[in-house]
Amino acid sequence: MSDVKKFLYVNRKAPYGTIYALESLEVVLIGAAFEQDVALAFLDDGVFQLTKGQDTGEVGMKNFSPTYKALGDYDVNKIYVEKESLDARGLTLDDLLPLTYEDEDDDWAEKDSIKVVSAAEMAEIMEQSDVILSF
Amino acid sequence: MSQLHTVNKSPLERIALESAIKHAVKGNAILMIEDGVYGAMQGTQKSGMVTDAMGDISFYVMGPDLKARGIDEARIIDGINIIDYNGFVTLVTEHDVTQSWL
Numbered sequence: 627m628s629d630v631k632k633f634l635y636v637n638r639k640a641p642y643g644t645i646y647a648l649e650s651l652e653v654v655l656i657g658a659a660f661e662q663d664v665a666l667a668f669l670d671d672g673v674f675q676l677t678k679g680q681d682t683g684e685v686g687m688k689n690f691s692p693t694y695k696a697l698g699d700y701d702v703n704k705i706y707v708e709k710e711s712l713d714a715r716g717l718t719l720d721d722l723l724p725l726t727y728e729d730e731d732d733d734w735a736e737k738d739s740i741k742v743v744s745a746a747e748m749a750e751i752m753e754q755s756d757v758i759l760s761f
Numbered sequence: 762m763s764q765l766h767t768v769n770k771s772p773l774e775r776i777a778l779e780s781a782i783k784h785a786v787k788g789n790a791i792l793m794i795e796d797g798v799y800g801a802m803q804g805t806q807k808s809g810m811v812t813d814a815m816g817d818i819s820f821y822v823m824g825p826d827l828k829a830r831g832i833d834e835a836r837i838i839d840g841i842n843i844i845d846y847n848g849f850v851t852l853v854t855e856h857d858v859t860q861s862w863l
Contacts, residue, residue, distance in 0.1 A: 639774075640771050640774075640796050640799065640830070641830065642795070642796070642826075642829055642830065643769070643770070643771070643795045643796030644796075670773070670774065671771050671773055671774050671796075671799070674771075674799065674830060677830065677831035677832070678831055679831035679833065680828075680829060680830060680831040681828045681829065681831070682828075682829040683828070684824075684825030684828060684829070684845075685825045685826060685828075685829045687829065689829070691831070714773060714805065714806045715773060715799070715802070715805050715806075716802060716803060716804025716805045716808070716836075
């Protein structure tokens with residue numbers, strides 16, 4: 627496919643308190659059908675979207691966190707999480723959902739989708755993107 | 762007058778919690794709900810602001826909102842009371858005025 631662009635979805639909001647996180651996830655899944663080069667960035671309160679153990683039973687909202695695990699099946703496997711944002715919130719990689727994908731170029735080996743990057747690295751990822759969608 | 766202050770914004774994104782703490786007086790209560798529950802977590806950049814205020818102000822956090830966000834009760838700052846919706850109603854009845862920090 628020609629004209630493949632690098633899309634970056636920037637997620638900076640916590641889940642549930644506002645609709646941004648869910649809307650972003652839905653747009654990512656729709657966009658995945660267009661076979662572009664897609665990456666997701668999670669920084670600031672956006673890192674809270676990926677926490678393990680979310681259970682919305684008592685608040686009457688849909689728990690959409692399991693959907694992040696399906697991203698690998700849609701060839702969305704570049705998920706960048708900013709280290710400074712995790713640190714500021716007392717979180718580590720272990721607190722996040724284990725997101726994986728199967729690498730077709732490596733005999734379908736299961737690999738981690740999440741990469742923890744510094745703010746400087748995140749800036750470079752943003753700089754290299756053709757299209758940025760902000761949530 | 763005894764006041765109950767509710768905060769529903771993340772302290773890492775907005776200054777609602779900071780402002781509520783600044784304007785609460787001795788004997789007041791602050792209840793963290795919705796995204797405000799991130800203010801109850803240990804080990805964040807904002808935890809110290811809460812622990813410093815705990816001598817004069819009593820803090821409460823909404824348990825169902827913690828669960829929704831995957832925050833284990835073990836990660837909550839010691840001394841913050843975890844309550845449910847019935848507890849919210851009780852808090853409202855125990856205070857003369859409720860003020861929402863949006």
